[in-house]
Amino acid sequence: MRLRFRLSMLVVLFAVALSVWVPQAQASALEGAVTALDARSFAAKSKAVDALEALGEPDALPALRAMLEGMLFREKASKRVVIAEKIGGEYKISDALSGAELGQVKKAKLKKVSVNNRLRGRLQLAIGSLALNARDAETRTKSARSLTKQGNISMLPALDKAIAAETEPSVESTMRIARHAIQTKAGNQADRLAAITALDGVLDQDVMFILGTLSQKANEADPVVRALAAATLASTESSGRFYGAAETLFFGISLGSVLLLAAVGLAITFGVMGVINMAHGEMIMLGAYTTYVIQQWLPNAIEVSLAIAIPAAFLVSGAVGMAIERGVIRLLYGRPLETLLATFGISLILQQAVRVIFSPLNRSVITPDWMSGALEVNAALSFTYNRLTIVIFTIVLLAGIAALLRYTAFGLQMRAVTQNRQMASVMGIRTNWIDALTFGFGSGIAGIAGVALSQLTNVGPNLGQQYIVDSFMVVVFGGVGNIWGTVLGAMTLGVANKLLEPWAGAVLGKIFILIFIILFIQKRPSGMFAIKGRAAEN
Numbered sequence: 001m002r003l004r005f006r007l008s009m010l011v012v013l014f015a016v017a018l019s020v021w022v023p024q025a026q027a028s029a030l031e032g033a034v035t036a037l038d039a040r041s042f043a044a045k046s047k048a049v050d051a052l053e054a055l056g057e058p059d060a061l062p063a064l065r066a067m068l069e070g071m072l073f074r075e076k077a078s079k080r081v082v083i084a085e086k087i088g089g090e091y092k093i094s095d096a097l098s099g100a101e102l103g104q105v106k107k108a109k110l111k112k113v114s115v116n117n118r119l120r121g122r123l124q125l126a127i128g129s130l131a132l133n134a135r136d137a138e139t140r141t142k143s144a145r146s147l148t149k150q151g152n153i154s155m156l157p158a159l160d161k162a163i164a165a166e167t168e169p170s171v172e173s174t175m176r177i178a179r180h181a182i183q184t185k186a187g188n189q190a191d192r193l194a195a196i197t198a199l200d201g202v203l204d205q206d207v208m209f210i211l212g213t214l215s216q217k218a219n220e221a222d223p224v225v226r227a228l229a230a231a232t233l234a235s236t237e238s239s240g241r242f243y244g245a246a247e248t249l250f251f252g253i254s255l256g257s258v259l260l261l262a263a264v265g266l267a268i269t270f271g272v273m274g275v276i277n278m279a280h281g282e283m284i285m286l287g288a289y290t291t292y293v294i295q296q297w298l299p300n301a302i303e304v305s306l307a308i309a310i311p312a313a314f315l316v317s318g319a320v321g322m323a324i325e326r327g328v329i330r331l332l333y334g335r336p337l338e339t340l341l342a343t344f345g346i347s348l349i350l351q352q353a354v355r356v357i358f359s360p361l362n363r364s365v366i367t368p369d370w371m372s373g374a375l376e377v378n379a380a381l382s383f384t385y386n387r388l389t390i391v392i393f394t395i396v397l398l399a400g401i402a403a404l405l406r407y408t409a410f411g412l413q414m415r416a417v418t419q420n421r422q423m424a425s426v427m428g429i430r431t432n433w434i435d436a437l438t439f440g441f442g443s444g445i446a447g448i449a450g451v452a453l454s455q456l457t458n459v460g461p462n463l464g465q466q467y468i469v470d471s472f473m474v475v476v477f478g479g480v481g482n483i484w485g486t487v488l489g490a491m492t493l494g495v496a497n498k499l500l501e502p503w504a505g506a507v508l509g510k511i512f513i514l515i516f517i518i519l520f521i522q523k524r525p526s527g528m529f530a531i532k533g534r535a536a537e538n
Contacts, residue, residue, distance in 0.1 A: 034063050034096050038074045038081055038113050045115070046122055053126040058134040061127060063096040068123045072096065073110040084110055128155060132162035132175070140171050147178040149206040153186045177202055181210055184229075192225055200232045201239050203379040208236060243380035248498050254387035256494025257394040258456065260487060261449035262467040263474040264401065267486040268442035269321075270475055275329055275439070276340040279347040280471060281464025283321060283443040287313035287450025288459040289354060292363045303368045306451060313447035320350075321443020325436045333435075347464070354461045362458035371455060386455050393452060398487065401445070405483075414438050477517050493517075 033055065036048035052060040066072040066083040073084045075093070082102060084091040090104040115123070128151065131143030140162070147155055159179045166172040176198075183195035196214070199207050214220045214229035266280045291309040298305060324346055332339045371389050376382040405411035416424040417434045425431050453463065470493075478489025493513060500509035 031097065034060060035079075035081055037063065037067060037072065038111075042116055042119050045113075046119055049119070049122050049126045053129050058130055058139075059097055061130050061134070062099060064123055064127050064130070066096065067113055067115060068120060068127065070112065070115075072113040074113060075105070076109055076111055081113070082110075124150075125154060129158040132158060133165070137168045137171050140166070140168075141174050144171070144174040144178040145206070148174075148181045148204065151178060151182045153182060156182060177204065177207065181207055184210060184214060184225075189222060189224065192222075193228055196225070196228050196232050200235050203236065203240050203243065203381075205379065208233060208240075211236065240380045243378060247381045248502075249495065250383055251387070252495030252498035253491065254391055254494070255498055256491035257387075257391045258453065259467075259470055259474050259494055260394055260490035261390070261397070261452050262446070263471040263486055263490055264398070264483065265442040265445035265449065266471045267475050267478075267483055268445065269439055270472070274336065275333075276336050276343065277329075277439075277442075278340055278344040278468065279324065279350060280343075280443075280446055281466075281468035282347045282350040283317040283446035283464070284450040284453065284467060285354065285459075285461065285464040286317045286320060286350070287447030288365070288454040288463055289358065289363070289450075290316045290447065291451045291454045292358075292365050292459050295366055302366050303370065305366075306368065306371075306455075309451045310448055313451045314444040315447075317447025317450070318440040318444030321446075322436050322440035324443075325439035329439060330432065330435065351461045351464075358461075360461060362460040365454040365459055367455055390452050390455070397445075397448065398483075401483065410434075410437065410441075414441075473514070473517055476521065 033048050033051040036051070037045055039045050039048060049064070052064065062083060063072060063081070071083055071085060072081065073091070073093070074081055081096045082093040083096050083099075084093045086092075087104065090106060091110060092104050093102045093110070094100060095102060128143055128147055131139055132147075134140050134143065144159075144162075147159065151159075156179065159175060159182070163172055163175045163179065166175060180195040180198045180202075184192055184199070186192075196211070199211065211229045211233040215226055215233055217226060220226045220229070262284060265283065266277065269275050269277045269280065287309075290313040291306070294309045294312060295302060295305045298308070301308070324343070328342050328346065329339065332342060367386060371386045374382040374384045375388065405415065413424070413429050413434050414437075416427070416429060417431050417438075421431055424434075449467075450463070453467070457463070457466075474489045474493060475486055477493065478485030478487070496516075497509055497513055500512055504512060
């Protein structure tokens, strides 16, 4: 028993000693190799680069990059190799391995580590090899992508080693693409053909450039390789067009969602109540400014600011809408032109009030981290998180509006007043208050739209004016008074706009859309769906 115990203790002590000694030995070898970068001959410097590459330590990357960029120096007094950056008349120096700042010195106290063209090529290969083993996945991915563009056949062993050790599937996929791209350039015919076949459908600009180069007779002598590269390029471009069309459709749907958010409140106030509300855009603006104010009040709660802003914007815009209805609109029912002039004046008052309170300058609303970036399917198709969120939010909002109108007492009373005002009044429904609540509800929905739009554009006094015309077009095109017609109208106009933009431009595309709506209304004045409600009775 004692012998076993002693043996086990010896094993533990040996393991502990080894765990301490190995890192120390590796660190010492790394430091020695970095110091050797300042050797007298270029051959010795090349051997030092070889030693650093063999150690496989990403900590050597800053020194090698600095050497390649002419920023590696030796401090004459201490003989220490440092990275130096010129600032004014002096150089700010830092340790070549740890990156620790060492202060500023005069040029006379430093000696530059010289390189030649051959050594530069060797440095590039070593940097690429070490970057493949970097600790963070982003650096490894960037290195693999650079090898796709510039790598040569000598990098294949390092790539194979990195692929075998890689644990991130996305990074491994990028490395394999780089390997195939390098293999297409040299080697035996069978390996090159296999590599070209493996690149079929890879929507990467560098890969497509390589395939395009190989498909030209001036660049590739082998007719078999040339033919396969041309066929693969054609297949990949076809996939690219498909994914490009899918991305265009997504942008069209996202634009349609934005138009729908802006127009659905107007579909209630204009379509259901028959009120031409030119101040609808300002309700959107108030919702956007509510989001800005909440972020100013809660600077440490940006990630949840939108969740707070949505009900707040609904209440602010809804309250202003009810005040407008009680103060002005209720006196003008049945007189649409006077309603138009009155609400236009109110819109100017609201714009000026915002200019006085917040200044005429645009305000930037911070996008939460969870809405930043994009979901990248491939190089030709990606979904930005902010637009994807708005699409999902629009669906949820529509479901909520439909449920409220169908299953709540307020929704039932609003529909009753819309369909037969006199009968609803006889049944005891306070029609005047239903008018106010309906107008406030439509204005509150516009405020929620402002919260969403604050994530796509700057918030300013003229924000609402950018969407008021589009909102009216959507409501009229879909069918005045029909919520689902508004949905279909917004999506149709959004997708059509994005399909026209690539060849007609943004401005001309909007003009074509406007002409189409004018012609459509001439043939079908009621829009895609028949008019319902008080407007139809009038």
